[in-house]
Amino acid sequence: MILVRALVPFTLIAGLLASVTRADTTTDTTAAASLIVFGRTAETHSAAAPAESLTQAVAREKQQLAADAQSAASVAQKAFVDAFGHAPAAGEFQSSGVATYSEWMQRNVKTLSEQPEKFEAAIRAAYPLVIHRDAYPEEITYWKKHGVVPYSLLLAAIENWARRNQPGLMVTAGVPTISINSSYLTTVRIAPATQAEARAVVGLTAATKEASGSIIAPGGEGIETDGGMYFVAAGR
Numbered sequence: 378m379i380l381v382r383a384l385v386p387f388t389l390i391a392g393l394l395a396s397v398t399r400a401d402t403t404t405d406t407t408a409a410a411s412l413i414v415f416g417r418t419a420e421t422h423s424a425a426a427p428a429e430s431l432t433q434a435v436a437r438e439k440q441q442l443a444a445d446a447q448s449a450a451s452v453a454q455k456a457f458v459d460a461f462g463h464a465p466a467a468g469e470f471q472s473s474g475v476a477t478y479s480e481w482m483q484r485n486v487k488t489l490s491e492q493p494e495k496f497e498a499a500i501r502a503a504y505p506l507v508i509h510r511d512a513y514p515e516e517i518t519y520w521k522k523h524g525v526v527p528y529s530l531l532l533a534a535i536e537n538w539a540r541r542n543q544p545g546l547m548v549t550a551g552v553p554t555i556s557i558n559s560s561y562l563t564t565v566r567i568a569p570a571t572q573a574e575a576r577a578v579v580g581l582t583a584a585t586k587e588a589s590g591s592i593i594a595p596g597g598e599g600i601e602t603d604g605g606m607y608f609v610a611a612g613r
Contacts (some may be wrong), residue, residue: 383391384523386542389580394485395452401435405453405565406430406434407429407432407434407573409415409431409434409565409567409575409609410431410434410435410437411438412478412563412564412565412609412610412611413435413438413477413479413578413579413609413611414435414439414442414457414477414478414479415438415448415452415476415477415478415610416453416455416456416478416563416611416612417455417563418563418565421560425439426507427534429434429492430569430574431567431574431575432574432577432578435477436580438473438477439477439563442475442477442490443475443581446548447475449476451482452476452477452478452481452586453470453501454470455612456478456482456485457470457479457481457483457485458528458612459482459485459527459528459529459611459612460481460485460486460488460489460527460528460529460596461485461489461495461498461499461527461528462481462498462499462504462528462531463468463501464503464588469572473549476583478611479578479579479580479594479595480580482527482579482594482596482611483579483595484594485527485595486525486527486595486596489525489527489596490525492522496520496521496525496526497517497521497529499514499527499531500517500520502528503531503533503535504516504530506532507532507535507536507539507561508535508539508546510546513548513549515548515549516549519548519549519550520549522601523553523600524554524596524598524599525596526596526597526599526600527595527596527612528611528612529561529562529593529610529611529613530555530562530592530594530596530597530610531599532559532561532601532612533559533561533562533610534553534555536556536559536560536561537554537555537556537559537560537603538551538553538554540556541554552601553592553599553600553601554600554601554602554603555592555597555600555601555602555603555604555610556602556604557603557604557606557608559610561612561613562609562610562611562612562613563610563613564608564609564610565608565609566606566607566608567593567607567609568607569607571607572591572593572607573604575593575607575609576591576593579593579595579609579611580592580595581593581597581598582598592608592609592610593607593608593609594609597610
């Protein structure tokens with residue numbers, strides 16, 4: 378049976394093109410560490426040591442986070458929204474201890490895996506925001522075949538698919554791909570030589586094959602990148 382879907386108008390081209398100017402593509406190690414720890418890049422950082430590795434920079438930024446209880450709570454809240462697509466309801470979330478943005482995202486992705494109804498809810502929340510229609514049943518199935526992907530990465534992948542397939546959007550298909558210029562993410566480009574260290578820092582397993590590019594973020598293992606780039610990402 379041939380599946381036919383009505384074409385859906387897509388009017389986000391201007392916004393997508395404008396996003397190119399907003400992406401942070403610096404290779405600065407401190408900026409990458411800030412994104413991993415705080416979920417954002419910061420204008421000021423604690424003092425960096427000469428020739429500091431990414432692992433060392435993350436440890437330094439985490440010390441700064443531990444000294445600021447308000448920032449630690451904000452990081453936890455941001456990671457919740459970026460993973461599930463909504464602010465926590467009363468009693469749904471409790472922040473205890475100090476954890477980096479990436480550590481919170483690892484926990485949240487695990488929750489999405491253990492509670493598939495939450496993952497499906499994130500998928501259903503993402504489509505209306507990006508392309509102004511509900512997810513088709515086939516798209517729920519499609520995403521479940523590609524592992525557990527947090528809400529922020531779903532937004533960026535749907536955005537990229539829509540850009541490549543406009544003006545008529547049928548059913549999401551192909552390999553999930555994200556652009557470093559996504560309007561839904563803050564990104565920091567890293568050198569290929571640093572990607573293995575970056576993967577370890579954010580809790581990803583080592584790459585099983587030589588890749589032309591990779592998004593360094595919890596839940597991003599099954600997603601490819603435009604242009605073969607390596608970059609750290611967090612929800613905008």
